Amino acid sequence: MWFKNLIFYRFTESPDYQVEQLEHALEEHRFSPCKSQELSRFGWIAPHSAMDQQLVFAAQGAYLLTAQKEEKILPANVIKKALQEKVAVIEREQARKVYRKEQLQLKDEIILDLLPRAFSRYQQTSALVMPRSGLIVVDSASHKRAEELLNLLRNSLGSLPIALPDVHHAPAVVMSEWLQKNRDSVPFTCLDECELKEPGDEGGVIRIKGQELFSDEIIAHIEGGMQVTKLAVAWDETLNFVIQDDLSLKRVKPTEELSQTLNEEASEDPLVRLDSDISRLALECQKLYPQFMDAFGGQITR
Template identity: 70%
Template sequence: MWFKNLIFYRYTESTDYTQDQLETAFAEHLFTPCKSQELSRYGWVPPHSALDQQTIFSSGGGFLITAQKEEKMLPANVIKRLLNERVSQIESEQARKVYRKEKLQLKDEIVIDLLPRAFSKFQQTSALLLPREGLIVVDSANHKRAEELLNLLRNSLGTLPIILPDVHQSPAVVMSEWLRQTKTAIGFTPKDECEMKDPTDEGGTIRVKGDDLHSDEMIAHLDTGKQVVKLALEWDETLSFMLQDDLSIKRVKLSDELSETLNQESSEDPLVRLDSDTARLALECQRLYPQLMDAFGGEVQR
């Protein structure tokens, strides 16, 4: 089990807890399905189907956790159609105008009527807690989903002193210079994909894939003021990914060598494989994070 995305968070205080402490803290916030009149539910689930009721998996000095969200699917166009029908009926039968406040009340009634028949959408988000390194790594493509998991973690633990990391040099400026100078930080190698954006509100966006990122055409875009906000990179011949200017990482892929190593270590026992994958994920995150910070002038200490 490998993360497809990486959003790093830094603890602002020293934190130390055991698996048993986490299991106890999570017990009051386990996922349970939506009741008939509920729109959504969110809670902890086992990070692997083979773990039964265990909500924490410990390996490599890290704790793997997973939250699950259930949302009832109520199409907006269906609600709108039923609302229009009900408004038309009232206005026709009672010869009066239905105003906004009453429409909102009618809409709530329609939602309540539809909820018992609505389909559910389930979505899981995982994270790796690395308390000894002072890090939390969330597997999410956007910060909103990551914050949902972190809020649940905060409610479970009672406190969660974390921040997003900050660096001394602008990632967009530095990544732009990597293309201009054909020289990057040690360990990082640009691939053939990037996104450039003009920092002004009126500026446009250019997406490039499969072309030479160091060509005269690319440099010309940089000369007009555009900056690299997303850049495909290979790191240490271990991982490839898309790095964004907010330091979040998407589309993580393992190198052939690392994939082969993990396959050699694999077992038919799913928990043995999970242990191997989680330990290696923890190791690579511990190595990647400081190098990522150093590439942009070092982490701002707060």
């Protein structure tokens, strides 16, 4: 198991979590399926199908947690069509106009009627809690989903003193300087993909893939005022990923060298394999985080 995305959060107070404490806290918020009249459910599940009832997988002082969300799928056009039909029947049979307030009530009734027959969509989000390093890393492509998991963890534990990292230099400015000055920033090596954006909410966007990033054309765009908001890099011959200007990392992949090592260490036992993967993931995150912060001028602590 390897995280595809990394959103870092740092503890603002020194945590002291134990496996038993986490298991007990998460148990009260264990996932259970939606009831017939519910739109969604969110709760903790076992991080791996081979686990029994455990909700926490511990490896080398790091704790793997997984939350699952179930949402009932009710297409808006289906609800709209049913509402139109119901309104038409009332207006025809009762010879009166159905106004907005009543339509909203009818819409709620239609949703309640359709819910028991609706299909469900499931989403899983995992996080790695590393108390010794003072970090939580969430495998999510969006901050919204990451915050949903963290809010669930906060409700489970009673408190969760964490914050997103802040750095001294704006990531977009720093990444633009890497390309403009035609240099990498050890241990980060620029690959062949980036996104340039003009300042402002309605600024133009240029996406570049499979090209030399230190070209005159790209430098001209940067000198013209555009900034690098996404940049694909290789880190320490270990991981490849895309740095976002909000300090999240997307499309995280082990390099060929690391993939070969992981395959050589692979076990037939799924939980032994999970232990190996999570131990290595935690180790790489612990090494990556301080170097990542340093690349943007260092972390601001408050």
